[in-house]
Amino acid sequence: MxxxxxxxxxxTKFGKSGERTAREMFxxxxxxxxxxxxxxxxxxxxxxxxxxxxxIAEQQGHSGPLAADAAGVTAPATRIESACASSGxxxxxxxxxxxxGDVDVVLVGGAERMTNLSTPEGTAGLAAxxxxxxxxxxxxxxxxxxxxxxxxxxxxxGGSREDLANIAVKNHDNAVENPLAQFQRAIEVDDVLExxxxxxxxxxxxxxxxxxxxxxxxxxxxxxxxxxxxxxDVAIIGTGQNGDRLxxxxxxxxxxxxxxxxxxxxxxxxxxxxxxDVDVAEVHDCFTxxxxxxxxxxxxxxxxxxxxxxxxxxxxxxxxxxVNLSGGLKAKGHPVGAxxxxxxxxxxxxxxxxHVNSDAVADAQIGLTHNAGGTVASxxxxxxxxxx
Amino acid sequence: MSDxxxxxxxGYDDFLDAVEEGEPYYLESPSxxxxxxxxxxxxxxxxxxxxxxxxxETGEILTSTITNVAGPSFADDxxxxxxxxxxxxxxxxxxxxxxxHDDVDIGQEVTIGVGKNETEGERLVVFEPA
Numbered sequence: 001m002x003x004x005x006x007x008x009x010x011x012t013k014f015g016k017s018g019e020r021t022a023r024e025m026f027x028x029x030x031x032x033x034x035x036x037x038x039x040x041x042x043x044x045x046x047x048x049x050x051x052x053x054x055x056i057a058e059q060q061g062h063s064g065p066l067a068a069d070a071a072g073v074t075a076p077a078t079r080i081e082s083a084c085a086s087s088g089x090x091x092x093x094x095x096x097x098x099x100x101g102d103v104d105v106v107l108v109g110g111a112e113r114m115t116n117l118s119t120p121e122g123t124a125g126l127a128a129x130x131x132x133x134x135x136x137x138x139x140x141x142x143x144x145x146x147x148x149x150x151x152x153x154x155x156x157x158g159g160s161r162e163d164l165a166n167i168a169v170k171n172h173d174n175a176v177e178n179p180l181a182q183f184q185r186a187i188e189v190d191d192v193l194e195x196x197x198x199x200x201x202x203x204x205x206x207x208x209x210x211x212x213x214x215x216x217x218x219x220x221x222x223x224x225x226x227x228x229x230x231x232x233d234v235a236i237i238g239t240g241q242n243g244d245r246l247x248x249x250x251x252x253x254x255x256x257x258x259x260x261x262x263x264x265x266x267x268x269x270x271x272x273x274x275x276x277d278v279d280v281a282e283v284h285d286c287f288t289x290x291x292x293x294x295x296x297x298x299x300x301x302x303x304x305x306x307x308x309x310x311x312x313x314x315x316x317x318x319x320x321x322x323v324n325l326s327g328g329l330k331a332k333g334h335p336v337g338a339x340x341x342x343x344x345x346x347x348x349x350x351x352x353x354x355h356v357n358s359d360a361v362a363d364a365q366i367g368l369t370h371n372a373g374g375t376v377a378s379x380x381x382x383x384x385x386x387x388x
Numbered sequence: 389m390s391d392x393x394x395x396x397x398x399g400y401d402d403f404l405d406a407v408e409e410g411e412p413y414y415l416e417s418p419s420x421x422x423x424x425x426x427x428x429x430x431x432x433x434x435x436x437x438x439x440x441x442x443x444x445e446t447g448e449i450l451t452s453t454i455t456n457v458a459g460p461s462f463a464d465d466x467x468x469x470x471x472x473x474x475x476x477x478x479x480x481x482x483x484x485x486x487x488x489h490d491d492v493d494i495g496q497e498v499t500i501g502v503g504k505n506e507t508e509g510e511r512l513v514v515f516e517p518a
Contacts, residue, residue, distance in 0.1 A: 120463060121459075121460065123457060123458065123459040127459055133397055134400070134481055136461075137510070137512050137513075138482050139455060139470055139483055139512070140470055141455060141457065144470055147453035151494070196456075198455075198457045200454040247481070248481070249424075249478075249479035249480060
């Protein structure tokens with residue numbers, strides 16, 4: 001399939017800014033993307049905007065047109081809601097619209113306002129990504145659902161809380177110099193192990209934080225890029241999306257994520273590559289075990305072996321496959337609707353050389369994003385390549 | 389909100405009623421796949437002829453977690469243990485009661501019942517040691 005140039009990217013600093021509306025944060029991210037691309041808002045043909053809990057956090061539904069308006073665009077605009085995979089899916093929609101030849105410029109991304117809610121309110125909001133009848137009514141929270149997966153993983157494959165802690169330590173290390181990350185501070189394994197327990201086996205540092213933020217990218221057709229002399233350095237060359245049953249109890253396995261496996265297979269085939277071709281990856285580490293499940297679903301590790309990747313140094317900044325050089329959701333932050341778009345923003349910068357951690361992957365040609373919704377009932381995988 | 393005020397959820401509340409009456413069930417498709425209500429069709433096969441079958445009396449815990457940080461609906465309940473247990477062909481999510489939290493383990497045999505959420509008084513699935 002044809003490649004779709006990423007003409008420009010932008011994101012806000014992720015963190016606690018609960019007074020800022022989602023529309024304001026998306027507009028800031030879009031403004032950065034316009035400046036990065038050298039494209040004016042009136043050239044945008046369509047907008048795909050990721051947002052998950054606007055009704056809960058801001059009493060705001062129907063936010064596609066609102067986000068477009070905030071970004072200075074009058075054009076067809078659609079909100080994409082797919083829990084934490086909302087803006088990854090928004091990116092994929094933009095890619096497909098351009099590939100289809102219907103449009104030349106699409107503004108994609110998302111925003112989420114979360115820290116205006118109390119911790120219990122935010123916990124309840126996030127739990128809405130689970131099955132309302134069979135999980136939420138039993139008291140399942142979002143960390144709780146992943147804890148159920150983690151404890152089953154330990155039972156089937158082994159591994160330890162220390163292995164999970166090494167993932168958190170790695171991702172915090174990567175975020176120290178990232179000015180857009182929520183937590184620009186290193187932590188130690190003992191910090192993770194001794195933190196207050198949220199849901200066994202997860203302490204506070206096994207969990208991504210409540211965050212506010214926005215992300216945006218401008219995707220263009222190759223003809224548009226040529227006609228306007230844009231010459232983007234990075235393009236999306238493959239995309240895949242798949243799904244699974246919402247409730248964990250209805251899955252064949254609680255230690256595999258078939259939606260991610262299928263999305264990855266689709267994206268690899270679309271891009272004409274395999275897992276061995278990937279030089280750097282941004283994966284959905286909403287909880288430490290989630291990074292393990294992602295590495296295995298993406299084909300980087302056999303099932304049961306991903307748990308040791310960070311402990312062994314394979315996925316650290318100087319490892320064979322650096323993962324989450326942005327800091328990941330764990331340290332960069334996780335404003336749910338903005339996360340998939342932020343992965344595109346950070347990976348684009350990493351590949352084209354203007355990210356603080358680009359030197360670690362100076363020779364990288366291919367990068368991959370993995371964006372999951374719920375306990376991976378939704379998953380979007382996008383593949384990016386250096387094309388300059 | 390009391391149970392009397394709340395609008396019922398078809399399938400889910402029917403299931404809880406059946407558990408309380410000592411006749412829990414699951415839905416089976418012609419292919420033999422088991423599901424919990426509300427289900428109109430087997431997602432594996434698309435078959436629509438689902439019939440009620442008796443749920444086995446005991447199940448086995450497949451995984452569990454002690455939840456310390458809860459949403460507002462369970463604020464007064466925390467800490468509590470959530471588990472997924474296998475009952476014949478279906479898996480069910482519920483809270484484990486009647487034993488120390490730290491003693492709950494994978495492989496534990498449990499029975500199914502209906503309990504009350506302390507915070508809001510709503511019914512929920514509970515498991516107790518068999």
